[in-house]
Amino acid sequence: MAAGAVAAPLLAKGRRVCKEGCPGCRLDQINKTNTGVPYLNFFYVWVVCLCAALPIQSLFPYLYFMIRDLKVAKQEEDIGFYAGFVGAAYFLGRTTSAVPWGMFADKYGRKPCIMISILSVIVFNTLFGLSTTYWMAIITRGLLGLLCGILGPIKAYASEVCRKEHQALGISLVTSSRSIALIIGPAIGGFLARPAKKYPNLFSEESIFGRFPYFLPCLVISALAAAAGVACIWLPVLPSIPPPPPQISM
Known part of the structure; x- marks a missing residue:
């Protein structure tokens, strides 16, 4: 090197080196091209989170009557x-599976986790409405919580699908959708439970809603979840986080 010459830095200031196949670099490139607020992606996230949270509180308006009809309690006080x-x-179930679902989302991506969670709502929430025994009700609710691991991954997804300046908006939409679901869910359960007794002109005692008086609210929520599952098709696939390379000890 000639005397007085200044060595050029290996990495220019402000310049980032992208490695081929790096999920973080790919995500940065996606957000770099999308400079505006991703309203459509935020809408999909909002709808999916709303429908996944509807079953949480929807059963409480009719749970007392459901337990009474299952005849598991020997006296009313029980x-x-x-x-x-x-x-x-x-x-x-949610407490047990929260951490494993987060690990699953990091390894295989957020979208598969979201779709499995929506599918669990469709299946097990419907089966809960068809419960004929006390243990069937407990098992279906437990499996619903166990397989609906959307809470953590959907927050991560909402922050990754947009630029940094819009991350607060994305996470706040997740929170607002869950809050709205905690309002709408009990309303659906209260209005639609036992429809043959409330609306005899529309539902007869011999119909499926008369034989399963708590099936209608679960069916409505499952139908909304199915619509959210269709919306999942348009959710952009974000790169998963690969495991670190194994370290070779000398």
Whole structure:
């Protein structure tokens, strides 16, 4: 090197080196080209999160009557005791599977986790409405919570699908959709449970809604979840985080 010459830095200031196949670099390139607010992606995230959260509180308006009709309580004072286990089964499943679902989303991507969660709502929420025994109600609610691991991954997805300046908006939409679901869910459960008794002109006692008086609210929520599952088709696929390379000890 000639005397007085200044060596050029290996990495120019402000310049980022992208490695081929790097998921972080690919994500940065996607967000770099999309400079505006991704309203459509945010709408899909909002709808998916809303429908996934609807079953959380929807059962509580009719849970007392459901436990009474299942005839598991020997006396009326015990209905609240048995209802508590049904209500807690969902949250027990969520508590158990929260961390594994986060690891799954990091390894295989957010979108597969979201779609599996929506599918679990469609299947197990419908089966809960068709419960004929107390243990069937507990198992279906527990499996619903166990397989609906959308809470953590959907927040990560909402922050990754946009630029940094829009991440607060994306996460706030997730929070608002869950709050709205906690309002709409109990309303659906309260209005549509036991329809043969409330609306005898529309539903007969011999119909499926008369034989399964708590099936209609679950069916409506599952139908909304199915619509959200269709919306998942247009969710952009974000790169997953690959595992670190194995370290070779000398």
